[in-house]
Amino acid sequence: MKSTTITSLLVAGVSVLPLVAQAQSQTEIVQEMRRTQAALGNMQTRMNELEAALKQKNAEAPGMNAEQERELNRLSVMADAQVDANTSMGIKGLKISGSIDPTYIYTQNQNRAGFQFLNSSLTATGAPEFAFDNGAFGAAILDIQKEMESGTKFHLTLIPNRVGAGNTIDGKSIVHEASIWMPITGLDGTRLLAGQVPSWEGYEALESYRNKLITHNLLFDFTIPASFTGVGFEKALNSKYTLKTMVANINSSKKPNSEKSTALVFRADYFDYAQEFTYLALVGMVGKLPNYRAAGASNPITTVAYDGTDALVKTLELEGGYTRGDWSIAGQVSVGAQRNAAITADPVSGNLRxxxxxxxSTTVGYKFNTALEGVVRLDYLNNQKNGGGTFGGWNFADSRNGLGPDPVGNPEVGANRSEITLGMRYNFNANTVFKVEYRYDRASLPVFVDVRDGTFKRDNQLFGTSMVLSF
Structure with missing residues (x-):
């Protein structure tokens, strides 16, 4: 800028000399040239002053000095190197999360009180031991997800010892979920899925950090499957509607000999975020599932293994949830049936029925402040036909969970079950929640055994508290 300005001025000055020469003498011309040179010199000095002032202003203005620029360059190189390393080691797109929830439980009829954490879900004889007071809590959960650049996602969830989808299948597996979710090229919003996934039924989640209370509702415990193992797809119809379906084994990682049929399961979801949060879902299942009642044992849950007999099961469920301000409500209604799986056989022919x-079930929550929430849950299960019974092993009288007919009454009528739970949860920080609950279970018949004297009662009381840490 400086040299260009000076040159322009010189050119302008030289261009006027012929005109000056015509009007003035040589002496006057020389004097004029000297005056012009002096003016140019003054202009150069002023320009130097202005340049110095500009440099001073730039130095005073916010910005990075030389040392800061070197540090920025060093960090940029390190960041690029870290990205390359993450990609080469498979860390890119990897998410690891998990939780633990040490729990204290008092249950009246079992005459038991103490901590439950990582206890085995098997009895001393190796049979599954699942009950509403010994369910999916007191666990350590590790969740691993990896999303590749192609959009394909790998999902693995491990739950050692406690009740998860895999543990429900054989009483031993720690794998709750092992699934692949792969986008299908050319079909926007459609993903192929395969592997073992937890059941899609129920408004409550199995994991404690996702469940408002400690225990689960009656429908969750006794009327929904644990897992689907097979192949299917998920389709996002638009921003509000999603459809999932699978052809799968239910509660089984492998079909036994002589069994070739699978089940069809589906879930259709509607989400609306316009009014804070609203969702509705229709979930269904039809197909052959293990029928422990047909195994011919008095109670295969505690005595014998499943012998490979399957029977047709049909279920249908409508669930939903709504959150607005401090209030939240969620719930479900369910119906279901399984062929030849009732607790009581025909009294005349002896055939299974x-x-x-x-x-x-419904759960209502109210937040007293940002940290403290009160929770109420109400459940009802009608299960009286043919002595009662659902599926998945609940095809026999169970005096711990209050299922089946009165032991000394009419075997044709099973007990209907209900429960109410009052709870509080306190968010201590972003990762820690403290829970406390009181639960009252009621049956229409005396079907709860009191282990202190062996008598049968119509009700049971439970108190629980837990600390849930998630990351």
Whole structure:
């Protein structure tokens, strides 16, 4: 800029000389040239002053000095190197999360109180031991997800010892979920899925950090499957509607000999975020599932293994949730039936009969402040036909969970079950929640055994508290 300005001025000065020469003498011309040179010199000095002032202003203005620029360059190189390393080591797109929830439980009829954490879900004889007071809590969960650049996602969830989808299948597996979710090229919003996934039924989640209370509702415990193992797809129809379906084994990682049929399961979801949060879902299942009642044992849950007999099961469920301000509500209504799976056989022919059930559950929460929330849950399970019974092993009288007919009454009528739970949860920080609950279970018949004297009662009381840490 400086040299260009000076040159322009010189050119302008030289261009006027012929005109000056015509009007003035040589002496006057020389004097004029000297005056012009002096003016140019003054201009150069002023320009130097202005340049110095500009440099001073730039130095005073916010910005990085030379040392800061070197540090920025060094960090940029390190960041690029870290990205390359993450990609080469498979860390890119990897998410690891998990939780633990040490729990204290008092249950009246079992005459038991103490901590439950990482206890085995098997009895001393190796049979599964699942109950509403010994369910999916007191666990350590590790969740691993990896999303590749192609959009394909790998999902693995491990739950050692405690009740997860895999553990429900054989009493030993720690794998709760092992699945692949792969986008299908050319079909926007469609993903192929395969592997073992937890059941899609139920408004409550199995994991404690996702569940408002400690225990689960009656429908969750006794009327929904644990897992689907097979192949299917998920389709996002638009921003509000999603459809999932699978052809799968239910509660089984491998079909036994002589069994070739699978089940069809589906879930259709509607989400609306316009009014904070609203969702509705229709979930269904039809197909052959293990029928422990047909195994011919008095109670295969505690005595014998499943012998490979399957029977047709049909379930249908409508669930939903709504959150607005400090209030939240969620719930479900369910119906279901399984062929030849009722607790009581025909009293004349001795043939097995169908089991059937229906029920409803709802949970209401209110936040007193940002940290403290009160929770109420109400459940009802109608299970009286043919002595009662659902599926997945609940095809026999169970005096711990209050299922089946009165031991000294009419074997044709099973007990209907209900429960109310009052709870509080306190968010201590972003990762830690403290829970406390009181639960009262009621049956229409005396079907709860009191282990202190062996008598049968119509009700049971439970108190629980837990600390849930998630990351």
């Amino acid at each position: 169908d089991s059937s059930w229906w029920g409803a």
